[in-house]
Amino acid sequence: NAGVTQTPKFRILKIGQSMTLQCTQDMNHNYMYWYRQDPGMGLKLIYYSVGAGITDKGEVPNGYNVSRSTTEDFPLRLELAAPSQTSVYFCASSLTQGSKNIQYFGAGTRLSVL
Amino acid sequence: AQTVTQSQPEMSVQEAETVTLSCTYDTSESDYYLFWYKQPPSRQMILVIRQEAYKQQNATENRFSVNFQKAAKSFSLKISDSQLGDAAMYFCAYRSYFTNAGKSTFGDGTTLTVKP
Numbered sequence: 001n002a003g004v005t006q007t008p009k010f011r012i013l014k015i016g017q018s019m020t021l022q023c024t025q026d027m028n029h030n031y032m033y034w035y036r037q038d039p040g041m042g043l044k045l046i047y048y049s050v051g052a053g054i055t056d057k058g059e060v061p062n063g064y065n066v067s068r069s070t071t072e073d074f075p076l077r078l079e080l081a082a083p084s085q086t087s088v089y090f091c092a093s094s095l096t097q098g099s100k101n102i103q104y105f106g107a108g109t110r111l112s113v114l
Numbered sequence: 115a116q117t118v119t120q121s122q123p124e125m126s127v128q129e130a131e132t133v134t135l136s137c138t139y140d141t142s143e144s145d146y147y148l149f150w151y152k153q154p155p156s157r158q159m160i161l162v163i164r165q166e167a168y169k170q171q172n173a174t175e176n177r178f179s180v181n182f183q184k185a186a187k188s189f190s191l192k193i194s195d196s197q198l199g200d201a202a203m204y205f206c207a208y209r210s211y212f213t214n215a216g217k218s219t220f221g222d223g224t225t226l227t228v229k230p
Contacts (some may be wrong), residue, residue, distance in 0.1 A: 017181065023163075033217065035220075040206055040222070040223070041222050041223070042118070042124075042220035042221050042222045042223050043159075043218075043220040044203070044220075045217055045218075049216055088157060090159060092159075102161055102164070103159075103161075103218060105158065105159035107156070107157065107158050108157045108158070110157075
């Protein structure tokens with residue numbers, strides 16, 4: 001069972017570069033999320049999606065974009081990387097928002113912007 | 115908006131002893147879920163235990179149990195018979211029952227050290 005898969009695991013970017021963090025899940029979950037985790041802190045929600053074609057902003061969306069063309073994939077795009085975007089990024093998915101809803105997390109992508 | 119506060123940035127426990135991690139939250143909602151996640155050095159987020167707010171009985175998962183005090187908006191995690199493998203960062207999280215598309219609000223975490 002693959003679960004939630006994130007690529008790459010590590011990346012170093014120069015200021016102003018762009019990149020896409022990939023996230024895919026094979027559990028047919030309708031909800032997907034992107035979080036960032038700064039050192040010593042909890043997770044902050046960047047964007048989320050309740051289904052293919054539907055996305056919405058979380059707490060800290062500035063500097064990021066997302067798309068959800070399929071149920072499985074939810075890529076996160078950084079257009080003009082800034083040092084403030086140095087963080088660990090987690091993708092997660094869940095089936096419903098009901099009582100058995102559990103968020104399954106990917107292993108994370110560590111991004112450094114220099 | 116909901117907030118989650120973990121007032122203990124770091125905790126330590128002797129192997130085989132018991133430790134309690136604190137979490138408080140603020141919400142105006144009556145139906146919600148609370149979670150404890152473990153994040154070991156591998157950074158993988160692992161669900162430890164969850165509690166439905168409408169349930170009075172405290173959740174238990176093997177050596178992990180919670181003390182859920184709804185009126186006080188408190189949700190502490192007790193780890194019994196601590197093991198070296200329990201060393202990790204622990205996050206408390208809140209999720210609305212009906213709204214917010216399953217989004218979670220996380221505390222800033224507590225780093226747990228287990229001493230042999």
